[in-house]
Amino acid sequence: MKIIIIGSVAAGTSVAAKARRNDENAKITLYNADYDISYSACGIPYFLGGEVEDIETLIPRSPAWFKKRYNVDVFVRYEVTKIDTTQKKVQVKNLETNETIEDVYDVLVFATGASPITPAIPGIESKQVFQVRTIQNTVAINQFITEQQPKKATIIGAGYIGLEMAEQLTRRGLEVTLVQRSNQVLTHMDKDIASRVQEHLIKNGVNLLLNEEVTTISKKEIQTKSGKTMETDLVILATGVRPNVKLAKAIGVMVGDSGAIVVNNKMQTNLPDIYAVGDVAESYSLITGKPLYRPLGSTANKMGRIAGDVITGGSLEHRGILGTGILRVFDLAVGQTGMNETEALKEGYDIEILHNIKPARAEYLGGKELVIKAIADRETGRILGVQIVGEDGVDKRIDVFVTAITFKAKAEDLFHLDLAYAPPFSTTKDPVMYTGMALQNAIEKKNKLITPKALTERIHNKESIQVIDTRGAKQFNVSCVDNAINIPLVDLRKNLTKLAPNLPTVIYCNSGVTGNAAQNVLRNLGFTELYNLSGGNKNYQYYKKNQ
Template sequence: MKKVVVIGGVAGGASAAARIRRLDEQAQIVMFERGPHVSFSNCSLPFYLSGVVADSKKLLMMTPESFEVKHNIDARVNSEVIAINREEKTVTVQHTQTGEVTTESYDKLVLSPGASPIVPNLPGTDLPHVFTVRNVVDIERLHTAIVERDAQNIAVIGGGFIGIEVAENLRLAGRNVALVEFAPQILTPFDEDMVQILHKEMVDKGVDLIVGDGLANITPTTIGLNSGTEINADIVVLAIGVRPETMLAEKAGLTIGETGAIHVNQNYQTNDPNIYAVGDAIEVYHRLMHKKVRLALAGPAQRQARAVADHMYGIPVTNKGVIGSSSIQVFDYAAAATGLNERTAQQLGLQVEAVYVIAPDKVGLMPSSNPLHFKLIYEVPTGRVLGAQAIGKGNADKRIDVIATLITMNGTIEDLKELELSYSPMFSTAKDVVNIAALVATNLMAGRFKQVRVHEVRSLVEQGAYILDVRERAEFAQGALKGAVNIPLGELRERMAEVPKDVPVYVSCRSAQRSYNAVMALNHNGYTNVANVSGSFLGICLYEYYQDQAQQREPIMTQYNFK
């Protein structure tokens, strides 16, 4: 009879234990959890702050009792493993309340210690109104503090998933929320061109968003930033990032990888073959970056947990590495991303191209149709799809899941162009936005047209480049790039002589569809230096708006238009 000890009773640990039981009814399974709860819904924690999750007890999915009766698993809470004694194959456990120390033997050990919120060493981070969010106890403490103090002004430090979700849920609860992010943007899975849409949404919904500035200090009523800015804050939430919990592993002589997380092999074994490790504490192989990375996501943790159980019982493990798929709700917008973004691909020295399309998420006639913003990143010259980002009020996650599947199956832009997805007017369009992006990409790859990107337009406008806007006059009147020339697509053929042949021509419309037709017409009429403005006016307005406000700079358009 096998005896398995699991360290960490949330996500990875709990999943591993349950699968072990299903594979082996006789195994003795003991699970130690430092905190008072096992198996809670980490990803749902922030939703308690807005009342979307009304009762914090509902965040708990299992209890030690239900582990016992349902799975015959001995789950012990408030029990911190303080040492792994590899030679004796035992762990030393200390009860967090009684201080009592006991020893438990194992045949196989599974480490799932997770990662802890980073608390920077800055003045005031130890004050009692400063919080982090890792578990149910944390979120209850934070919620109680806000309610008891009736805190009106809350500062959230960090623009990652947790920071954004905490900020959003507090804002939905009617609080004044400042969100501070050190990097120039929130949510690093997204490229800077796409994320501006989310920056705008945060600001539109009343969040005081500050990017490119870091926390310097905390006082009982304010936070100070590196720039010297002071912000009133009755409560501060630190969501800067997480650090893998490796201390126990290190003490036991287990190898820590270059990323600072626990090193594991393809079967999630540490350098001690009797000790497995899973979840946020380990480093994993990124199948597109071809190197080890840290990736604190629930889906991969669950797959790792299952793989550990399978390997223990001789079932071959499939380790496809990770690609990093994620999604988040940001007020009215859904945002999702998978694979490499353009920034990372360039940092890795990959040769990539990207296209950005704006297309209706449903047939335009349907009442809930909204523009979907979709960016596709692919390798040149192979056309291999490497990543995608989707943002919109509709179903962004669906498009990203299609791309995640395609990436995993080594698909190309040609495959994507031909994908036969389900269609009805309520759910999509006959050519879905992902198909359209692939069509643009294959046309670009074939050299049928050239493009400029939204982030390049400002300097074109400032240089007085020739920008041809082919929208209708009424649209043009409601906002246009400064200096742009308006020739509606329907007049272009007869008025083409007005378009100069001796300078580069940049063609724009609302969302780059009509302009593409114009580009092709110009290309076929002897124009040799024509480019389509990717994203066009709608994309440019969304790209520029937040940056213009934040930097108090002169807009490049006569007025914004987000329709």
């Protein structure tokens, strides 16, 4: 069997490696138009910031290594320009010599990846403007910084790469401006969580421009749509990627609404003996079953392994993804998985929302606060999505939530997890467990929740509602919810005459625990419509400041 793979970064090399493990007799050839193979694109910002000392550590594999290890032929700077599906032939151009050869295949795999989007901005071709995608991009940026010694950098786009580059260029001593067209960074996350990341960027010296677009780039400055002119010595484009599907479309391969190639769970396209993997291929949501495009190295490796197995007679299947992501923004970790609030509502779910603010481990051992936003389906109790920000323990918790959602866990299941506990690592009631407990109580309507957004809307609409702050007077006087009255928890029972049991009542504390306790007291005393403010006053003040 002759297998030809077009592209040899994460997905393409994974196809080849798995196919060879299964079949020693297959002839496997990879053609790659770029200079480098199997490199870590995700590590590029960290080399540019100086955390990775040697760029060679991002390129752990070479064509010679693959030939020796797997008996796979890898040709770099060879571009497949034409495919004849009837004859099962490909035309390949040597980009160094311009010579053209023909090759034949039994199975063809598209691992052509995605290319960075280049906005149509006058001056975009200037020498100080760079994409962040390949090793060649990386060498060019590093050389420019070393030789030109830029003082100010502008990053266009505030997704994962944009934020990582903001962190790393700041680390390298540049003054960084981040320009984002929408009203928040990290558009896959909800605004009430993204606002915390925005605040942290500003705290660390990044100049953040939201609802703004760069309209012109010149040698030493940029101009924006609102009329701002700013000095800049370096411009980084982080405006997303577009799947490389031109060659596939030319032979009739089906492309989805995302712009990526449609595949089944065996990574097969609509054409016989033709597969697609990695950033050029669509995945699908584990929750809805609908197409989902999230180009990540981890997904690309997984897809490649599945295709390599299927091609050589194996039974692996792609089970879908949750769109999980995590990044570091200075000393803040930001993780998300599954659906955000907007997506869940769009899909028609009746959702319960919890903002859980808890230390990642014992506070007496330096545990720092996590902010967890969890979303569950009221009808089934199933967890639909989670977003977390914090300095400590985010990666551990997001991976627990990923596992739980993957196996269709309900909110109540989280509380019963036998998670590892010791004070240096967790709290006795881990934030994951508390998330499940609070969500389940809300779903069962024992302890209902209300978000700062929903409460603000009710207050704005002048609804008859009583709001009780259960903290001490000192905290209350510093900041409180609009129209709240202050009755500390210890005084609640003896102040019942000040309250109307039949009136909708919102109770809150600093972050939610004491509010929950007060809610129990009033529910047992006959109050009929009670809500605990999700995330307490801390979350409310964040919302009020950033809405």
